[in-house]
Amino acid sequence: MTRRQASSPPDRPLERLLSSREVVIACGPGGVGKTTTAAAIAATMSVRSAAKVLVLTVDPARRLADALGVEGIGNTATPVPAAAFAAAGVRQKGELWAAMLDTKESWDALVRRHAPDASTAARIFANPIYQNVTGRFAQSHEYIAMERLYEIHAEGAYDLVVVDTPPTRDALDFLDAPGRMADFFGSGLLRWLVAPSRSHLVSLASRPFYQVADRILGTQFLGDVAEFFLLFQSMYDGFVTRARSVGALLGEARTTFMLVTTLETVPSLEATRFAAALAERQLHLGLLVVNKVLPASFADPAAVAVAESLQGDPVGIAGALLAALPDGLAGASRVQVARVLEEVGRSFASVGLVASRQAELLAEMSGAHEVTATVPHLAADVVDLRGLLEIGRHVLDGTGT
Amino acid sequence: MTVSGLLDRRLLFVTGKGGVGKTTVAAALGMLAASRGRRVLVCEVEPKGDVAAAYECPPAGFVPREVSPGLHVMEMDTEASLREYLRLNLRVPTIGRIGPVARAFDFVANAAPGVREILTVGKLCYEVREDHYDLVVVDAAATGHIVGQLAAPVGINELVKVGAVRSQTRWMLEILEDPRSTGVCIVTTPEEMPVNEAIDLAGRLEGETGVHLAALVANRVMPELFSRGEEEIFAALADVQATAALAVAAGGASASAFHEVLEAAALAVRIRRTGAGHLERLRAALGAAQPLVYVPYLFARADGARAVRQVADSLGEELGE
Numbered sequence: 220m221t222r223r224q225a226s227s228p229p230d231r232p233l234e235r236l237l238s239s240r241e242v243v244i245a246c247g248p249g250g251v252g253k254t255t256t257a258a259a260i261a262a263t264m265s266v267r268s269a270a271k272v273l274v275l276t277v278d279p280a281r282r283l284a285d286a287l288g289v290e291g292i293g294n295t296a297t298p299v300p301a302a303a304f305a306a307a308g309v310r311q312k313g314e315l316w317a318a319m320l321d322t323k324e325s326w327d328a329l330v331r332r333h334a335p336d337a338s339t340a341a342r343i344f345a346n347p348i349y350q351n352v353t354g355r356f357a358q359s360h361e362y363i364a365m366e367r368l369y370e371i372h373a374e375g376a377y378d379l380v381v382v383d384t385p386p387t388r389d390a391l392d393f394l395d396a397p398g399r400m401a402d403f404f405g406s407g408l409l410r411w412l413v414a415p416s417r418s419h420l421v422s423l424a425s426r427p428f429y430q431v432a433d434r435i436l437g438t439q440f441l442g443d444v445a446e447f448f449l450l451f452q453s454m455y456d457g458f459v460t461r462a463r464s465v466g467a468l469l470g471e472a473r474t475t476f477m478l479v480t481t482l483e484t485v486p487s488l489e490a491t492r493f494a495a496a497l498a499e500r501q502l503h504l505g506l507l508v509v510n511k512v513l514p515a516s517f518a519d520p521a522a523v524a525v526a527e528s529l530q531g532d533p534v535g536i537a538g539a540l541l542a543a544l545p546d547g548l549a550g551a552s553r554v555q556v557a558r559v560l561e562e563v564g565r566s567f568a569s570v571g572l573v574a575s576r577q578a579e580l581l582a583e584m585s586g587a588h589e590v591t592a593t594v595p596h597l598a599a600d601v602v603d604l605r606g607l608l609e610i611g612r613h614v615l616d617g618t619g620t
Numbered sequence: 621m622t623v624s625g626l627l628d629r630r631l632l633f634v635t636g637k638g639g640v641g642k643t644t645v646a647a648a649l650g651m652l653a654a655s656r657g658r659r660v661l662v663c664e665v666e667p668k669g670d671v672a673a674a675y676e677c678p679p680a681g682f683v684p685r686e687v688s689p690g691l692h693v694m695e696m697d698t699e700a701s702l703r704e705y706l707r708l709n710l711r712v713p714t715i716g717r718i719g720p721v722a723r724a725f726d727f728v729a730n731a732a733p734g735v736r737e738i739l740t741v742g743k744l745c746y747e748v749r750e751d752h753y754d755l756v757v758v759d760a761a762a763t764g765h766i767v768g769q770l771a772a773p774v775g776i777n778e779l780v781k782v783g784a785v786r787s788q789t790r791w792m793l794e795i796l797e798d799p800r801s802t803g804v805c806i807v808t809t810p811e812e813m814p815v816n817e818a819i820d821l822a823g824r825l826e827g828e829t830g831v832h833l834a835a836l837v838a839n840r841v842m843p844e845l846f847s848r849g850e851e852e853i854f855a856a857l858a859d860v861q862a863t864a865a866l867a868v869a870a871g872g873a874s875a876s877a878f879h880e881v882l883e884a885a886a887l888a889v890r891i892r893r894t895g896a897g898h899l900e901r902l903r904a905a906l907g908a909a910q911p912l913v914y915v916p917y918l919f920a921r922a923d924g925a926r927a928v929r930q931v932a933d934s935l936g937e938e939l940g941e
Contacts (some may be wrong), residue, residue, distance in 0.1 A: 249638020250814065310676065484922045485670075486639055516884060521877035528870050529881070540862075541871035549847075549856040559853045560866075562845050563885040569919040570888050574921060597886065600812050610708050 232590060234615045236505050238268055240364040240475045242372055242468070243505070247479040248489040252510045254383045255610065256479045256594070258283055258317075261381040262604060263611025265303065265315035270378035271373065273316045274318070277364060277385040286603050287317050294321040296371075307604040316377070320385070325363045333454035333461070349445035360385045361396035363461075381477075384552055394500060397466035413482045415437055475505030480584075482509060482577035487584065494588065505590065509581060512593045517574035529564030533557040592617055624940045626835055626911075627653045630748045630801050631795065633760040633770065633831070635821070636807030637814040641839040641931075644923065645807045645915070646759040647674035648931035652939075653934070656689035658754040661747060665694035665760050665769070676925040692753070701739040706898035708830055737772030738789070745792045748801065763806070763817040770796070770804070796831050803834025808902065810841055811897025819905040835911045837935075838899055842892040842917050845885070854889070858882055913938045 237243065237260065245257035254276055261274035273296055276283065284292050288303030304311045327344065334340035334467040343349050361384075368382045451458070468474060476497055480490035490507075499502045516522050529536065537557035541547060548556055585591045592614040603608055626632070627649070633647035643664070650662035661684055664671040669679040672695075678689045684694040684703070704763045710794040747756050773796065796802050804825055808818040818836060825833050846854055856862055863882065867875040905914060915934045921927040 249641065250811075354810060367772075418766050481639075483639070514884065514887070516880040519877065519880055522880040525870065525877045525881045528873070536866070536870045540866050543865040543869055544862060548862060549852045550858075551853045555850065559846065559850050559857070561858075562850070562853070563881060566845055566888045567881050567884050570884060572919045574836055575888070575921075596891070599890065 224469040224496055231615060233592060234264075234267060236475065236590070237240050237375065237379065237615075238270075238340045240505065241377075241379060241469075241473040242368065243379065243475055243476045243477050244368075244384060245479055245494060249267065249488040251479050251481045251486050252594075253479045254283060255607070256477070256508050256510065256614065257381045257383040258287065258599075259610035260477070260614055261379070262287070262299075262315055262607045263615055264379055264381075265299075265313040266311050266608065267307050267615075268378075269314055270313040271316070271376070272313055272379045272381065273318060275318050275320060275364075275371065275380060275382040277320045277383050284317075286601060286605060286607055287315075289317055292317050292319040294319060294324050302465060303604050305607060308514075309608060312315075313378070318371075320360075320367055322360050322363050329363070329366060329458075329461075330454070333457035335453050337540070339450060339453055343447075343450045346443060346447050346450065348443050349450075359581055360398075362465075365397055365465050365469070365611055366461070369461075369468050394469065394496065394502070397462045399470070418578075453473055470500070472503075475503045477506050477508060478504055479508045479510060481511045482580045486578050491584070491587075504588065506614075507584065507588045507591045509584065509591060510591045511596045512581065512598050513570065513574040513577055515578075517567070517571040518578060522591045523571065526564040526567035526571070529560045530568070533561040533564070536560055626803070626805075626939055627656065627658065629755065629801055629834060631744060631756045631758070631802040632834060633758045633766065633803070634805045634807060635760045635763055635766040636837075637764075637817045637841075638811045640762075640807050640814045642807045643670045643674055643759050643926055645805070645837050645839060647671055648935055649805070650691055650755075650757045651675075651688075651881060652930055652932040653755050654688065654759070657690070657714055659690050659692075659714045659752075660757065661692045661694060661753040662757045662759065663694050663696060663744060665696045665758060667697065668715075669695070671695075671759050674923065674925070674928050685874045696740050696743065698736045698753040701743040705742065717923070721892050727748065734768075734772040734775045737769045738776050741769065741772055741794075742788065742792060745795045748795055749791065754826050760788050763821045766804070766821065767824065767828050768823075770831050772829060793830065796829075799832040799834075803832050805835050805837055806833065807837045807839050807904070809839050810898050812898055815898040815902050818884055819902060822906060822910070833910065835913055836902070836906065837913045837915060838902070839931075840917045841899070841914045842888065842895055844896075845889055845892065851889070854882075854885070860885070864865045 224525065226596065243257075243260070245253050247253055257276065258274050264270060265272040270580045284290070287299045288306075288545055289297050296316040299315040299317055301311055301314075304315075330343050330349075331340050364382070364385055368380065371377065371380055478490055478493055478497075480486050494504055494507070534553065534557040537553045537560055540560075541553055541556060551559075581591075581593070594610055594613045594617075597606075597610075601610065628819065632649065634642055634649065636642040636645075646662060650660045654660045662671055672679045672687070672693055675691075675693065677693065680687075680693040680695055682694060684692040686692050690709075744756055744758060747753060748839075750804040760766055773792045777786060777789045777793070805893050806818045806821055808814040822833055824830060857866060863876045865876050867873050867878045870878070906912065913935065915931055915938075918927055918930055921930065
């Protein structure tokens with residue numbers, strides 16, 4: 220497999236990188252702003268390049284749909300109106316589309332595509348195991364997200380697809396999901412399990428596994444399981460081929476990964492593990508986006524000294540300050556002003572501790588990754604396209620470190 | 621039941637959106653209960669060693685290990701749980717005797733919904749039923765997966781009409797559905813998505829799983845910096861003239877350094893205000909009867925035994941004796 224090196228021209232290396240890719244997979248630990256970051260870079264790329272861009276989100280908050288100016292997002296891609304961009308004060312060179320992953324609908328579509336006939340599909344839909352599997356099967360969401368990505372990419376309708384990944388028990392799950400799915404439906408064990416239904420020479424009950432399983436689970440449940448596997452076997456070839464193609468797309472030179480994290484301990488550890496896992500699988504980590512970064516001013520020695528002095532003699536400083544201001548300060552007394560000054564100093568010192576931990580972690584991460592972008596800790600939530608574009612600007616223009 | 625009775629339950633599932641500090645809160649609840657003389661087991665359902673790491677101990681396995689007096693840690697292992705179940709209930713001596721069961725198990729557990737979950741929840745209920753511990757604290761699946769995990773006994777009851785498993789689910793449900801013995805703690809932070817997920821889960825937990833909500837824990841709550849009057853003073857300080865005068869008053873430091881400090885404080889105020897808005901939303905969605913427990917933001921420590929101890933102390937104060 221040939222791998223394109225991320226080149227770093229002086230002018231906006233990330234924008235250049237994204238222009239050369241067709242698929243960007245946003246990944247990383249939960250709760251770090253993955254979905255927002257994915258939407259932000261998709262929106263920003265649709266402004267800056269004459270490209271048709273799709274953002275495929277997994278579980279968008281209604282707020283994100285609102286921010287994009289669309290009435291909810293469904294499994295079918297919806298265009299984000301250019302008017303929404305105009306309202307945010309920008310003119311798009313390209314287009315932005317948004318779609319959401321509907322796991323159940325996507326599974327059903329997959330079955331319809333691969334089932335040999337309509338009656339097999341109907342039996343699969345009616346099978347209680349199928350109904351449960353599509354809802355709860357470990358890796359079911361992970362796989363179907365990658366499957367949808369493959370389908371959309373194969374249609375060739377977009378220049379760039381930015382896909383958000385589902386919150387997983389383990390961030391690595393979805394990387395292995397296509398492989399596991401292929402193994403699952405392609406394994407000899409599956410044939411072994413369903414063999415009795417095909418050939419009545421060997422009775423189901425004579426197999427030791429079934430003897431134990433029957434005592435634990437009961438015959439009817441086992442019957443449902445056997446039917447499920449048997450029905451799925453009719454789709455075996457299509458399914459396995461498909462799962463392998465989906466897996467291959469992840470490794471293609473047109474695909475890159477965007478790892479999103481914050482500088483809190485647990486997310487950053489998980490992100491580091493994730494980066495190592497990508498490298499091990501020879502998958503391309505195009506950019507590392509670090510969210511919620513506190514400003515560098517917390518490390519400025521002059522500011523630190525000021526914060527200390529405010530905590531040291533708040534009453535004295537408050538007195539001198541009030542004396543210097545003929546109109547006073549919001550009609551406040553010296554004691555009140557002193558309280559505020561002391562609190563300002565204290566909160567600077569407290570948040571400064573967090574900032575210094577962050578700075579150490581950031582230095583470590585930036586040392587390990589070629590392209591790192593930072594997004595400052597925004598005090599308020601992103602509520603509109605303007606907010607998304609601001610994040611996109613930080614990611615694509617900010618030099619990081 | 622009031623929040624003060626939280627630790628009197630036998631089985632507590634701690635959940636929350638990824639990244640909110642679920643493991644730290646679970647570890648702290650365990651530490652707090654043990655310090656009050658309870659025999660406690662803290663079980664990590666997705667074995668990554670995070671609970672042991674929170675106590676700064678080497679990782680534990682399926683067999684619980686005592687990390688401090690009365691406080692035990694274990695990691696869930698569904699295959700080991702199955703083996704234990706077969707040995708105890710069906711008198712199936714070893715897994716080796718019944719052929720490629722380990723592989724087949726893995727296979728069926730992946731395919732058949734709820735098998736892994738029932739073995740997890742079953743093991744936890746078993747520890748409660750056998751009275752090995754006063755309290756079992758579970759570092760459970762995240763909000764997105766917890767309903768599937770807790771609903772497994774109900775689901776199996778519907779799917780499996782006969783067999784040993786069906787009769788087993790009966791006593792499990794008795795433990796799980798009794799609010800005096802079992803409850804769920806939802807952990808959130810004062811941020812939009814974690815609060816959304818907490819509200820969503822709180823609304824459907826009991827209906828879909830039969831397990832009751834025990835408490836909501838708001839973790840990493842920023843301290844309130846200013847009262848309303850003080851905020852006006854703070855806002856007035858940001859005025860260019862006032863900032864310059866402040867720099868002179870403080871002994872001639874540069875006005876830009878003051879500006880930086882005030883900006884930083886303003887950021888802290890805005891973050892706190894946004895968070896407070898989310899917590900108000902949570903409060904309103906839950907209703908006044910539902911216990912909401914606050915744990916302050918720890919500036920000095922992010923993780924490790926010291927952070928767990930501080931969270932345990934905060935929880936102890938909130939819960940009372």
